[in-house]
Amino acid sequence: MVSFSSVAKRYPGGQEALREVSFMISEGELAFITGRSGAGKSTLLKLIAAIERPTSGSVIVKGQNIGALKRAAIPYLRRNLGLVFQDQKLLYDRSVYDNAMLPLAFSSHTPKEAARRVRAALDKVGLLARERSNPIQLSGGEQQRLAIARAVVNRPSLLIADEPTANLDAESAARILEIFVAFNQVGVTVLIATHDQGLVARYGKRILRLEQGRIA
Amino acid sequence: MSTWLRQHRRALGQALRRFTKAAGLASALVIGIALSLPAGGYALLENLRPITARLTLEPQISLFLQPEAKRAEAEALGERLRADPRVAKLRFVPREDALRELQAVEGFPELIAALGRNPLPDAFVLSTNATAVNALAADLAGLPGVAHVQADAVWARRLAALAGIARLGLWLLAGLLGSGLVAVTFNTIRLQILTQRDEIEVSKLIGATDAFIRRPFHYLGLLQGLAGGAVAVGIVCAALALLNREVSVLAESYGSSFRFAFLPLGDALAVVLFAGLLGWLGAHLSVNRHLREIEPG
Numbered sequence: 001m002v003s004f005s006s007v008a009k010r011y012p013g014g015q016e017a018l019r020e021v022s023f024m025i026s027e028g029e030l031a032f033i034t035g036r037s038g039a040g041k042s043t044l045l046k047l048i049a050a051i052e053r054p055t056s057g058s059v060i061v062k063g064q065n066i067g068a069l070k071r072a073a074i075p076y077l078r079r080n081l082g083l084v085f086q087d088q089k090l091l092y093d094r095s096v097y098d099n100a101m102l103p104l105a106f107s108s109h110t111p112k113e114a115a116r117r118v119r120a121a122l123d124k125v126g127l128l129a130r131e132r133s134n135p136i137q138l139s140g141g142e143q144q145r146l147a148i149a150r151a152v153v154n155r156p157s158l159l160i161a162d163e164p165t166a167n168l169d170a171e172s173a174a175r176i177l178e179i180f181v182a183f184n185q186v187g188v189t190v191l192i193a194t195h196d197q198g199l200v201a202r203y204g205k206r207i208l209r210l211e212q213g214r215i216a
Numbered sequence: 217m218s219t220w221l222r223q224h225r226r227a228l229g230q231a232l233r234r235f236t237k238a239a240g241l242a243s244a245l246v247i248g249i250a251l252s253l254p255a256g257g258y259a260l261l262e263n264l265r266p267i268t269a270r271l272t273l274e275p276q277i278s279l280f281l282q283p284e285a286k287r288a289e290a291e292a293l294g295e296r297l298r299a300d301p302r303v304a305k306l307r308f309v310p311r312e313d314a315l316r317e318l319q320a321v322e323g324f325p326e327l328i329a330a331l332g333r334n335p336l337p338d339a340f341v342l343s344t345n346a347t348a349v350n351a352l353a354a355d356l357a358g359l360p361g362v363a364h365v366q367a368d369a370v371w372a373r374r375l376a377a378l379a380g381i382a383r384l385g386l387w388l389l390a391g392l393l394g395s396g397l398v399a400v401t402f403n404t405i406r407l408q409i410l411t412q413r414d415e416i417e418v419s420k421l422i423g424a425t426d427a428f429i430r431r432p433f434h435y436l437g438l439l440q441g442l443a444g445g446a447v448a449v450g451i452v453c454a455a456l457a458l459l460n461r462e463v464s465v466l467a468e469s470y471g472s473s474f475r476f477a478f479l480p481l482g483d484a485l486a487v488v489l490f491a492g493l494l495g496w497l498g499a500h501l502s503v504n505r506h507l508r509e510i511e512p513g
Contacts, residue, residue: 049421051421051511051512072425072426075420075423075424075425075426075428076423077423078420078421078422078423079422079423080423081423083421083422089414089417089418089421090418091414091415091418093415102418102419102422103422103423105223105226105424105428106223106423106424106425106428107219108219110218111222150422154422154423
């Protein structure tokens with residue numbers, strides 16, 4: 001599903017975010033990427049979503065080489081990924097429902113089918129009752145759950161989350177992780193970056209630990 | 217197909233919502249006012265066109281005989297003129313006819329009555345071609361019994377030249393203000409892109425193609441241009457209607473029924489469509505320039 005081999009990423013300022021990173025994530029796997037802030041977790045996820053390109057080495061996502069991907073092909077790659085960010089990136093000028101609807105605007109679903117999918121996604125994250133609210137009225141945990149609903153509404157086979165539990169209390173964080181585990185149980189490949197090692201330890205899943213841009 | 221239509225309908229809907237907010241309407245007004253200048257000038261020139269066209273068609277020479285010339289002398293001169301190959305058409309205007317024409321003009325009968333006699337000479341009006349007119353006029357002036365020769369073509373040519381200059385000036389003005397329209401649209405779309413920054417970034421992250429993101433902005437530019445063109449046509453029509461109210465009073469005092477004609481429907485439509493096209497172009501340039509600056513990361 002995802003394969004890194006000898007990947008390095010150097011930013012224009014000369015800062016080296018990743019060095020000689022190699023690993024593989026198989027289909028249906030759930031893995032955590034841990035490490036302190038600045039260890040390269042976000043860079044690693046950005047490479048998978050083609051937000052950044054590797055300086056050297058190869059990043060293969062669902063059979064596509066990110067380094068060689070044409071600009072015009074990037075949207076089609078991202079439609080098959082579910083992306084969740086620490087800062088959610090919600091749009092506050094529209095309702096919870098419309099936020100979750102965003103990825104379906106360029107799908108070929110009929111309006112009826114799209115509405116059904118949005119409600120199903122909101123239901124899975126426990127926000128169906130809040131569909132008419134504005135995201136600003138939601139708590140931090142609820143906003144993050146809305147971001148997850150938006151990420152899964154297209155039913156991607158790969159779900160990537162960057163620090164989805166940061167800034168959340170332990171209970172909300174645990175609930176978020178439960179949602180990811182539930183998606184993984186129905187076959188979705190899940191990759192979660194977090195600095196909270198204590199939280200991930202109790203799931204007994206694979207952990208990739210990054211230290212100063214290398215896998216430790 | 218239905219997906220494609222649905223996406224266009226959605227983009228058009230978004231553009232309409234953004235357009236109806238104050239900024240879009242204000243831009244349309246700015247565009248409309250700017251375009252009303254060349255469009256109005258064009259309408260005025262179109263009104264002059266029948267006059268200039270008739271005048272330039274065939275250069276005329278008016279030949280006035282000396283007042284004491286006998287009718288027989290006039291007839292002999294007429295024979296001679298008819299024989300000249302440069303004369304295309306010849307019309308004799310006896311002094312009685314000329315007086316009758318003059319008496320039909322407001323204010324002249326009193327003047328003529330005061331004079332007590334017919335002050336007008338016999339005259340010939342002849343038409344020729346543009347190359348021969350000056351030489352012919354000079355030749356005619358030397359004939360016996362001829363008091364005055366007036367080549368109307370000279371001032372007709374001047375009028376035509378003036379109209380040509382005015383038309384060229386209008387095209388320059390239209391070009392200048394058309395570029396202004398593109399610039400106005402470029403800027404409003406740039407501001408719109410900046411306010412939609414978050415939405416554009418999120419759209420890119422969830423897999424929107426560039427075409428999908430551009431579409432509402434293209435529609436917005438098109439709408440703004442079309443609305444601006446419509447405003448321009450509206451301003452021109454309103455201005456001509458206002459002018460006509462005053463012109464009709466003046467024209468009637470001269471016994472004329474002259475009115476400014478409105479822009480023909482085809483021309484009005486062309487102004488609106490052209491403005492729409494320029495709006496689209498401004499949006500296209502702006503989107504190409506500014507959309508790449510917004511990349512998630």
